[in-house]
Amino acid sequence: MECIQPSSEISNEDPNNFDCETNISALEWNKDPLHKGNNIEENQNSKRLKQRKKMKKILLKxxxxxxxxxxxxxxxxxxxxxxxxxxxxxxxxxxxxxxxxxxxxxxxxxxxxxxxxxxxxxxxxxxxxxxxxxxxxxxxxxxxxxxxxxxxxxxxxxxxxxxxxxxxxxxxxxxxxxxxxxxxxxxxxxxxxxxxxxxxxxxxKSQYDSSDVLRIKRTLDETDNLLQIYQMVPEQMIIYSSRRLLNYLKTSQRIYIDGTFKVSPKGAYQILIVMGYLPNIDETKPLCWVLLKSKKQEEYIRCFQNLRSLCTNWNPNYSSSDYKKSLHNALVYCFPNAYKIGCWFHFKQCLKRNVNKYNPSTKDSTNKQILTAIGNLAIYDPETVIEQFLDTVKRYPEFDKFFKYFGRNFLKKWDIKFWNVKYLPKESRTNNPLESYNGKIAKQIGQKRPLLDVAKGLQEEEQYIYGEIERKHRIQIVKRNK
Incomplete structure (x- = not known):
């Protein structure tokens, strides 16, 4: 496990100007009995003391x-x-x-x-x-x-x-x-x-400390795993992958991106998973995991820029994601030449959630007809989508609120070509493999685990994925030689 320390050290300066000597009892922390050794205890106490001072500053403000x-x-x-x-x-x-x-x-x-x-x-x-x-x-x-x-x-x-x-x-x-x-x-x-x-x-509390990284480095075995740490003041980003998986990601021309919130460790907002299509085995596999602090556009841009610095000359031709505008804008900024497509699975799920919200109908059959008619717009020719949509509006005038929602979100906010999958192969229309993988990794690692447990779980996952890729690659070679 290689560890690259953050470029800027965390400041130990007192963010609050108050008398610590006369009020030291208000600032003391109980030492964690699980951590042994004076150095570790001192690091933990200084970290917690600094955290407490920041919280004090917020309260006073x-x-x-x-x-x-x-x-x-x-x-x-x-x-x-x-x-x-x-x-x-x-x-x-x-x-x-x-x-x-x-x-x-x-x-x-x-x-x-x-x-x-x-x-x-x-x-x-x-x-x-x-x-x-x-x-x-x-x-x-x-x-x-x-x-x-x-x-x-x-x-x-x-x-x-x-x-x-x-x-x-x-x-x-x-x-x-x-x-x-x-x-x-x-x-x-x-x-x-x-x-x-x-x-x-x-x-x-979501700020990572360099002591956490050192504990991970000492605990994990020295394998081919790669732990890259980037610190952007005041944010931090941790990227989990390995050299061998990054080599596959570099050559992958189709990527599928989605975030999971269940597995994110304490202190992280989400784990962004990047899947790549591997033509030698004709499958998509997760190749990279990124711990993010938020879902802002700037955070996604920094993530993709750091990945491009790890994977030189990485320029995918195709990217699939859900309907987060911040994620889409980051993909447009970092990969301007790639073809962006919205996930068909997320498109249908969004329609299903909102059809009952805007126009609840007592007849389930009517709702199913609406979902079928609007959902099929994604597989019509993009030039005929508006015409088909207006015909559906005329047939079902009682669903006027739902149609306004669809026009506001999918006709004005998003380009039709982003969610239309007419001319795409079936395996590229959705990032549904990522959705099933999110459930699998949640069972394997658990929900809201500490940073160290997540690192160990992702290390085991990396070894399993690489083994599966190599095994299926050998099977393909044997089939071609027959």
Whole structure:
């Protein structure tokens, strides 16, 4: 297993400017007992500490934005001596500019001490000189603690990857309510703001670390497998393949591309599978697996550019994919001379899902007639598709909404030649082999496995695929010699 380290190292700089010495308890992580050795523990702790600081930055940003938008907090202390919001100064647009919190210390009932807050964690004090000796020090400590204590408890919930977003949301709402009831919380964000916090913090967890790659390199056997790692700040991409499979991919003139979400490891959005047609055995085989962070067009473009750097002079004549516009645009950008075709199987599945959505009919036979009539447009001559479609619209006026959907998505958004398979051989009309392969590999590797388990599973899969290609190639040679 060869490993090429990312070109740019991960920065260890503190993204948040806060006092770690006085609040170190809010930043400590429990060491994983499965990892032995001081170096590994230190790497894990530094990685988690950095992750926690990034999540803290997201939380502080969302708290500030919530405050500046609504001016909504009620309490601002942790224990016993609350500052109550008594006045909100607003600008000409109605947005809060200053929040004035007045002291409620039990020993100074007439105290005029107040904190003027521009945000929950940026405050300055205008003390009452007669009474400030009683409560000034306590209030300063409370302000110092609040920006860490609450955020730390929230992060404790966010760092549980096995929990769903909805469960984390419920736990956070209960946590904020409990803290607020005990006068330990300034405020708690709305449901929309909490969902934003959860989403952003979970996106941070998808960043791979160089220590993960080193563990894979030490664990896997030294075989002909190839592990290429590309780091594009702030994204990363991992490509699994081998030299022998890449040689087949380089000579393949027909490629089939699809993504699977079930097998993607923790931290990856999907695994993009690239299949190639091998004329010497007259079959399509998966030749490359790419771990992607998203399904954006830029991510697909980087993926194909990296594959072209591995497979020099790789220019397929034909590519088949589903109906993701971002994937299609990336194929057009990277392979301008290749003939692009949409999968016929996905075309029919899309029609089947939407015919009941837009025009639910009590008669299944009518729906089947519509699906047959519209589905057959893909095998008519492209020049007669519009005419056939208008005839179908006239015959079934009650399905007007479904016809509008089809015209909007398949006649305007996509070129007819992209989903029309009239002049293609039957084996090239669909990437259905990829769909069956997705189910097979999901059973073999499992769903949402760690990165190391996925690497081992793909290593075994590579050896099996190469063995099958060689075996069938020998069979073809024997048949030709007879």
């Amino acid at each position: 969302n708290f500030k934005s919530k405050l500046n938008d609504d001016g909504f907090p009620i309490r601002i202390v942790l224990s016993g001596y609350p500052f109550h919001l008594r006045r909100v100064d607003r600008d000409h647009q109605g947005k809060p500019t200053k929040l004035r919190y007045y002291c409620k210390h039990y020993r100074c009932k007439r105290c005029n001490c107040k904190f003027i807050a521009l945000s929950p964690f940026e405050t300055f004090e205008t003390p009452d000189l007669q009474h400030s000796n009683f409560c000034k020090q306590i209030k300063e400590q409370q302000f110092n603690i609040i920006s860490y204590e609450i955020v730390s408890k929230v992060i404790d919930q966010l760092e549980k990857p096995h929990m769903s977003t909805q469960k984390i949301l419920i736990k956070l709402q209960r946590l904020f309510k409990e803290l607020s009831d005990n006068e330990k919380c300034i405020t708690y964000p709305t449901k929309t703001n909490l969902l934003k916090i959860i989403k952003e913090s979970r996106c941070l």
